Amino acid sequence: MNTDNLELASMRSRAMAFVIDDFLITFIIIAMYWENIAASGNDLVSVLVVMNAFVWQILFLKFIYQTLFVWYYGATIGKIITKIRVVDFNHFGRVSIFTAVIRSAMRLASEMFFYVGFVFGFFSDAKQTLHDKIGRTLVINA
Numbered sequence: 001m002n003t004d005n006l007e008l009a010s011m012r013s014r015a016m017a018f019v020i021d022d023f024l025i026t027f028i029i030i031a032m033y034w035e036n037i038a039a040s041g042n043d044l045v046s047v048l049v050v051m052n053a054f055v056w057q058i059l060f061l062k063f064i065y066q067t068l069f070v071w072y073y074g075a076t077i078g079k080i081i082t083k084i085r086v087v088d089f090n091h092f093g094r095v096s097i098f099t100a101v102i103r104s105a106m107r108l109a110s111e112m113f114f115y116v117g118f119v120f121g122f123f124s125d126a127k128q129t130l131h132d133k134i135g136r137t138l139v140i141n142a
Contacts (some may be wrong), residue, residue: 006092007059009084009139020078025065029058061113062103072099075142089126089136103135 017086030037033054040046059080069076074094075085086103088095095103110117117130126138 007073007141009133009141011121011127013084013129013141014080014121014139016077017076017084021065024077025058025110027063028061029054056064059108063108066104066107067100070103071095071097079139080142083142084139085141085142086137089132089138092138092140095135096138099135099137103120103131103137106131106134 018036020139021060029051034052035048036053040050066076066093068077070086071094074078074087079085086095087093088099101129106117107129120133121127121129124133126132
């Protein structure tokens, strides 16, 4: 792989990809649990109660989405749209399934703890979030 033209993805591109992915996952979750949501009533508290009842399924869906897309395509749908991708830190190539699993698990942990792991990206020369550092990945322009 020619590494001369590698450019780290901007935090703006990464944030946009995150938002796109979260909207997509939210749409899928709403479609999957629409009957439960509709039956719960029209207030926000009732919807949140339903969502909390399915929290493990939601986390599993997010984990599978992140893992499979990063491993197979090198990017989630949000990253594909924003023209960025995830590569291995050592050889700048495709990440292994093991790396994708570790990165995805740490990404979920970062989300669950007030997105603290994402803040690392602002203070790292390589713009690596905590899940990038632990997964040994970089996010670059495609």
